[in-house]
Amino acid sequence: AQSVAQPEDQVNVAEGNPLTVKCTYSVSGNPYLFWYVQYPNRGLQFLLKYITGDNLVKGSYGFEAEFNKSQTSFHLKKPSALVSDSALYFCAVRDGAGGSYIPTFGRGTSLIVHP
Amino acid sequence: IAGITQAPTSQILAAGRRMTLRCTQDMRHNAMYWYRQDLGLGLRLIHYSNTAGTTGKGEVPDGYSVSRANTDDFPLTLASAVPSQTSVYFCASSLLPPGQGLNEQFFGPGTRLTVL
Numbered sequence: 001a002q003s004v005a006q007p008e009d010q011v012n013v014a015e016g017n018p019l020t021v022k023c024t025y026s027v028s029g030n031p032y033l034f035w036y037v038q039y040p041n042r043g044l045q046f047l048l049k050y051i052t053g054d055n056l057v058k059g060s061y062g063f064e065a066e067f068n069k070s071q072t073s074f075h076l077k078k079p080s081a082l083v084s085d086s087a088l089y090f091c092a093v094r095d096g097a098g099g100s101y102i103p104t105f106g107r108g109t110s111l112i113v114h115p
Numbered sequence: 116i117a118g119i120t121q122a123p124t125s126q127i128l129a130a131g132r133r134m135t136l137r138c139t140q141d142m143r144h145n146a147m148y149w150y151r152q153d154l155g156l157g158l159r160l161i162h163y164s165n166t167a168g169t170t171g172k173g174e175v176p177d178g179y180s181v182s183r184a185n186t187d188d189f190p191l192t193l194a195s196a197v198p199s200q201t202s203v204y205f206c207a208s209s210l211l212p213p214g215q216g217l218n219e220q221f222f223g224p225g226t227r228l229t230v231l
Contacts, residue, residue, distance in 0.1 A: 032217050043119075043205055043222030044158075051217050090158065094217070101212070102148070102173070103220075107157035 002027045002095035006106035013081045014114050021076040021089050021109045029097025033074040035065055038088040038108070047089075050074060061085070081113045117141060119223035121206050127229045128196050136191040136226050138206030146209045147189040148220065149173075149181060151202040158205070164189055165212035196230045203227050 003026045013019045025031055032051055036044040048059025055067045065076045076089060088110050092103035122137045140147065149161040150173075160173030164183040178200060180192045189208075193200055206223040 034219060036220075036222075041225075043224050044207075044220075045222070046219040049217070049219060102160060102163060105150075105158040107155065 002093050002104050004091050004093040004104055004106040006089075006091055006109045008109050009107075010110045010112065012112050012114065015083050016080055019078050019081040019085070019111065019113070021091075021111060023074045023076065023091030023106060024072050025074060025091075025093040026072065027093060027095040027097065029095055031067075031072075031074075032094040032096055032103070033065070033067065034092040034094075034103060035059065035063070035074075035076050036090045036092065036105075037061075038090065040087075044090060047076070081111075083113045083115055086111055086113045119206055119208055119221055121204075121223040121226050123226060124224070125227040125229075127231065128193075130197055130230055131195050134193045134196055134228070136193075136204055136206075136228070138189045138191070138223060139187050140189075140206075140208045140221075140223075141187065142208060142210070142221065143186060144208035144210050144221070145186070146212045147183065148207040148209075149179070149189070149191045150205045150207065151175065151200075152205060152225075153202050161191065161204075196228075198230045201228060201230045 034049045035047040038044045050067045058064045088108045091106040094103040119140045145166045148163045150158045162181040164170045167186045204226045207220040209220045210218045
């Protein structure tokens with residue numbers, strides 16, 4: 001079985017400061033991990049994914065995520081937040097061991113960047 | 116068009132009425148999905164299709180049906196709408212079926228449905 005948790009409903013950060021949006025997961029086999037962003041009244045947009053290899057994955061809009069197998073985490077990060085980064089962020093996981101092969105999404109974290 | 120389109124953008128529906136939400140993609144993606152998004156619950160998979168002619172049930176399929184007669188279209192039907200089906204519905208697609216590749220999903224703009 002696969003599951004994903006986003007422990008924070010909301011993250012507040014000042015513009016220019018680094019940001020972290022947390023994600024932890026549970027799978028039987030190898031995890032395949034994704035981050036998506038949703039701006040108001042829009043569909044989700046893909047940011048980045050981890051399949052294998054380097055634990056630090058770089059994605060769109062200056063975002064990156066760090067895969068940590070021992071902590072079963074895949075936190076989303078950005079060195080310097082912008083007000084325009086304010087949005088809803090979703091983490092998703094797919095279990096490499098099988099099942100439906102369709103990723104399970106977390107409940108989402110609202111990121112608010114203050115000017 | 117480019118990407119995924121959904122229609123209507125929003126709809127208010129009386130309980131008991133039948134409703135079909137339309138989804139069309141022009142990317143020749145094999146797999147398509149329907150999700151509902153509810154506050155505090157995130158995205159939940161309703162139905163999916165790995166390829167034209169096949170469909171499967173997701174996490175919350177009750178009260179919904181789908182068909183996949185061709186590659187481009189994946190309509191979602193509510194046979195007899197109930198207030199608990201009030202939600203925002205998103206259609207998505209991916210190039211390969213989930214079991215054949217680790218490609219990301221592309222999402223449509225959503226349909227906001229209110230059932231009274």
